[in-house]
Amino acid sequence: MNQESRKGRPKQPDDERQKKVEKIIQTAHSLFITEGYPSVSMRKIAAKAGMGTMTLYKYFPNKNAILHHIWAEFFDELFVLVKAEVAKQQGAKNQLKQVCMTYLHYWVEHKDRFRIVFLNEDRASSDDEFFINHANIAAEILDVVGPLMEDLSIPGGQSSLMVYLESLMCFVHGIALNVITISEYPWNEYEKYIDIFLDSTL
Amino acid sequence: MNQESRKGRPKQPDDERQKKVEKIIQTAHSLFITEGYPSVSMRKIAAKAGMGTMTLYKYFPNKNAILHHIWAEFFDELFVLVKAEVAKQQGAKNQLKQVCMTYLHYWVEHKDRFRIVFLNEDRASSDDEFFINHANIAAEILDVVGPLMEDLSIPGGQSSLMVYLESLMCFVHGIALNVITISEYPWNEYEKYIDIFLDSTL
């Protein structure tokens, strides 16, 4: 009953399977680069990768799972930017503000990407697990912001520090969501919103 | 050159056109009630309304425009709830908190509706104008929260009051967005997030 003496066609070796997985990802990526996000369809990926459309579903449960790898690059790019901008600032509070501003600025400047990642109905309704299990974005944020928080006096120890961080994250995402999806409203410069939060809480 | 002496088939009278518009809306609504949101497709609306699918597009520019009327009911329901819950509270600050909690609770309890309205990529990318021009939700919020704000000391006059309100709205929407779309993360009870904001700023 072990896997060496099973009936039927054996599964392909892991490395071979992995090679195909990567071929698919890389094909999707190059389609994204050369033709833009809307062109990244299952049919086009399959055609360009030289396989049948439904074969993709042997390697990924759905389209989103393929797109994870593209989304992850958005966040890589974003965190590089954030780290660079933070380094230019002096003082924990200024740096924290810079994190928020840069993070926010990125999404507002790339509204299409924000829509892709955050306004993805499929992602939101299924157990997609991109943020934590695919790209551990919470960890990356903690990596950037954690050191700053130690320099700031957030009362209440570790657990309330997390509550504070999560609040801030909700806030920033909310600003992006509103500014991007309710574009018909005359929003103020988002620096003002950030200031209200940081000036009050710090 | 006036509309009474134009060549060609005349436009149908406004009331007749309006009758069809309402027939479409009402059909969409009854489909939503009896079969659920995913069943509200252009083809089904048209079939049930007894017209060709593409005829719908003579009366609405796209599917979202039809759905506006369903979304508006969500907000009607929501604001009734908010007003009822606020009335149970004493004191402006408690009431303001209750507004946030009830608003947030509604969306978390109706995640599907939040997705429909806020995570709608089409809405977010086109000039959909639902929030301001179709249902003036900003005005409704101001109607509920405005009186409370006068009792609270927000420094800086009218304009910074709006900045404060907008901040709060971003924050609440952000909490909903994160809790709903990043469900794999172990979020705290959202009351804690609200408290951080309100306790610091008031």
Next chain:
DNA sequence: TGACTTAATCGTACGCGTACGCTTATATTG
């Protein structure tokens, strides 16, 4: 009346994600 013009209706077609099930390849077992 027939030619012309404009409005209303909607049939057809495209590309989408993906459910389902068939075909083919490759192993073990008798």
Next chain:
DNA sequence: CAATATAAGCGTACGCGTACGATTAAGTCA
């Protein structure tokens, strides 16, 4: 060898939103 079992690959089909253009209806004008 044939029978059987499992995996890999993918063809077909469905329902979706909607672009496009043909068809039909209903007026004016010569």
